[in-house]
Amino acid sequence: xxxxxxxxxxxxxxxxxxxxxxxxxxxxxxxxxxxxxxxxxxxxxxxxxxxxxxxxxxxxxxxxxxxxxxxxxxxxxxxxxxxxxxxxxxxxxxxxxxxxxxxxxxxxxxxxxxxxxxxxxxxxxxxxxxxxxxxxxxxxxxxxxxxxxxxxxxxxxxxxxxxxxxxxxxxxxxxxxxxxxxxxxxxxxxxxxxxxxxxxxxx
Numbered sequence: 001x002x003x004x005x006x007x008x009x010x011x012x013x014x015x016x017x018x019x020x021x022x023x024x025x026x027x028x029x030x031x032x033x034x035x036x037x038x039x040x041x042x043x044x045x046x047x048x049x050x051x052x053x054x055x056x057x058x059x060x061x062x063x064x065x066x067x068x069x070x071x072x073x074x075x076x077x078x079x080x081x082x083x084x085x086x087x088x089x090x091x092x093x094x095x096x097x098x099x100x101x102x103x104x105x106x107x108x109x110x111x112x113x114x115x116x117x118x119x120x121x122x123x124x125x126x127x128x129x130x131x132x133x134x135x136x137x138x139x140x141x142x143x144x145x146x147x148x149x150x151x152x153x154x155x156x157x158x159x160x161x162x163x164x165x166x167x168x169x170x171x172x173x174x175x176x177x178x179x180x181x182x183x184x185x186x187x188x189x190x191x192x193x194x195x196x197x198x199x200x201x202x203x
Contacts, residue, residue, distance in 0.1 A: 006044045006054070008034040014055045018099040027051075049113040052104070056097055056118070063093040067131050074138040079145065079197075083189045084182075086132065087162055091185060094166035102167065129155045136196075149196035158192055 012034035016025045027041045027048060034040075045051040066089040073082045094101075104111040119126075129152070136151035145151065165184065 005034075005036065005040065009036070009041055009044060009051065010055050010058050013051050014058075014096075014100065017052075017055075017103055049110055049117060052100065052110070052114050053117050055100060059093055059096040063089040065089075067128060070131060070135045071138070074135060075142050075144070079139055080186075080189050080193055082135070083158065083192070084186055087158055087189055088182060088185045090128070090159060091162045091166055091181070094163050095169060098163070098166045098170050125159070128159060132158065143198060145196050146198045151196075154192060154196050158188070161188060 009030060013025075013030045016030055016033055028038045030051070031038050031041045041051065045054065066086045070082065070086060076082075104114060132155035133152045136145055136149075136154055139145045140147060140149065140151060145154075162185075165188075
């Protein structure tokens with residue numbers, strides 16, 4: 001029962017924060033939208049920051065799995081294919097949480113506490129950059145990435161672009177269909193790889 005209540009509160013929070021924004025949503029609104037008494041939220045979450053963390057964590061499983069598997073893909077398949085999988089899951093995750101993340105800028109104190117909690121949990125965005133950067137470094141050592149490439153910069157370009165794409169799609173209220181979404185991710189990875197792929201030596 002407690003698990004169901006938490007789930008309903010998270011669903012309510014995600015919906016309200018995505019549609020109305022942080023400044024116009026209080027804990028009472030979230031509880032009432034989930035059809036609970038006003039104080040119910042505080043029986044399951046210590047505050048709004050803990051609820052926001054739970055909402056972010058609820059959306060992350062597939063993205064987290066793709067990141068967890070990435071070190072195991074070093075030297076396997078193609079670099080492009082490995083990047084596409086991570087980029088697609090990152091985009092899907094960001095498409096869900098971008099409105100919530102952007103709304104945090106309306107409350108600097110809540111933004112700070114949420115950021116600190118994510119770092120303590122090892123779930124901060126920086127961790128994703130580190131994992132992808134380490135993967136690209138490993139591929140670089142195998143010669144599958146140009147030796148002059150900067151893996152950290154490449155990871156930053158990929159993740160920042162994917163987040164920007166998700167925000168833009170939310171802003172325009174028109175995320176593409178699944179086929180177009182995958183093509184955009186594939187095109188992004190192709191462009192990135194043209195910049196970091198090893199150059200063939202002239203004969």
